[in-house]
Amino acid sequence: MGQKVNPIGFRTGIMQDWKSRWYASKKEYAELLIEDHKIRAYVSKKYKSAGIPEIQIERTRDEVKVVLYAARPGVIIGRKGTHVEQLQDELQALVGRRINIKIEEISRPELQAHLVAEDIAEQLAKRAAFRRTMKRALEQTMEAGAKGIKIQMAGRLGGAEMARREKQIAGSMPLSTLRAKIDYGFVEAMTPQGHIGIQVWINQGEYEDQNNGVDAQEGQASKKPKRSYKR
Template identity: 80%
Template sequence: MGQKVNPIGFRTGIMLGWKSRWYASKKEFADLLMEDQKIRKFVHTKYKFAGIPKVEIERTRDEVKVILHAARPGVIIGRKGQEVEQLQDELQKLVGRRINIKIEEVNRPELQAQLVAEDIGEQLSKRASFRRTMKRSVEQTMEAGAKGIKVQLAGRLGGSEMARREKQIAGSIPLSTLRANIDYGITEAMTAQGHIGIQVWINQGMFEDQTDGADAQEGQAQKKPKRAYKR
């Protein structure tokens, strides 16, 4: 089942939190969901080269808090924060609510599957060799400390007449293991021969155990009860 399901959606609510965190009644839910989609689409379209793998949205009664995770936050902030203020005004006009923007920097873009996929797509659009591009991305991600990576391309690779699928794997990618922190990214590269679909899976390691370990200290673990025998 792990191969058929989006790895992030597979773990959401179990090991991962939701990207939209708010509560609404049945009447308002659909409209607010569409608002979230509008915000995400607008941000990704306007700041395509800022490297934004994730947009989180929190709602209160008064305002909408938008958290942007960006590899290049300077592109969004601009000089003296002018770009942020402009983005805030544009989003407020788009949804008709008060917007509060927070920007968090992504320390290691090589470990973000969406950013790796977009980088591969950018190289393919410039007519780079797809095998060399895949190999370079795999090596950079593994050098950054990933436990494993899988890259899959589908389409008219290398300008061939027939579409086909190519993939490269390094390390381990346990898709069905919920404790494994698998990041997933998908995008399309626009080439002269047609669109090429790009999928990237990155194993960032195991999630830390959620238990506090108070009862599991050395020497305090509960012993197996002795078996009682009846005479």
């Protein structure tokens, strides 16, 4: 059986950039990595309703730049930007460094796999039928302009005694094609019967800059020319 690889990790460093961009010595690396995890966990937990699928972190010598991609940026900004200043102070107290926050709005949240998975989890927590919820998510994502979508659920679906797995696919899903822009999201739905794992893959098309794949091509071994035989 083929093993499934996270599509984002599969393309990181080849077709898309890293979500944490900084350099550290061997002694500082572990400490800074834990700081990044603390920042992401704190922001995701506090502003769960803002719809934040991605948090990018850049470090310089003087400060830490945190870029939040949000479907509802107004929840984070607040009235006259008061919430941003408060969040900045809280993160500075958390990691003990100067923080600079930047917020980017997501124009089409229907094409973000993590947000689609979160929406499905909310519907399941409200006791919605899982097949109807999956079908609705498939239709909305395809109408938004996606090339393909795959949704997979695992757990006690519909309150069944035995846990099982179900999936639905629409459009194309070329997981092994590095040029294809595949977004992936995983969320756990808390239901009275137990946790249900929700995985979502969305094919957003192809990467615009085709030169990003040069590193992958250079890494391939050169093919030997075919031998010509003379009579």
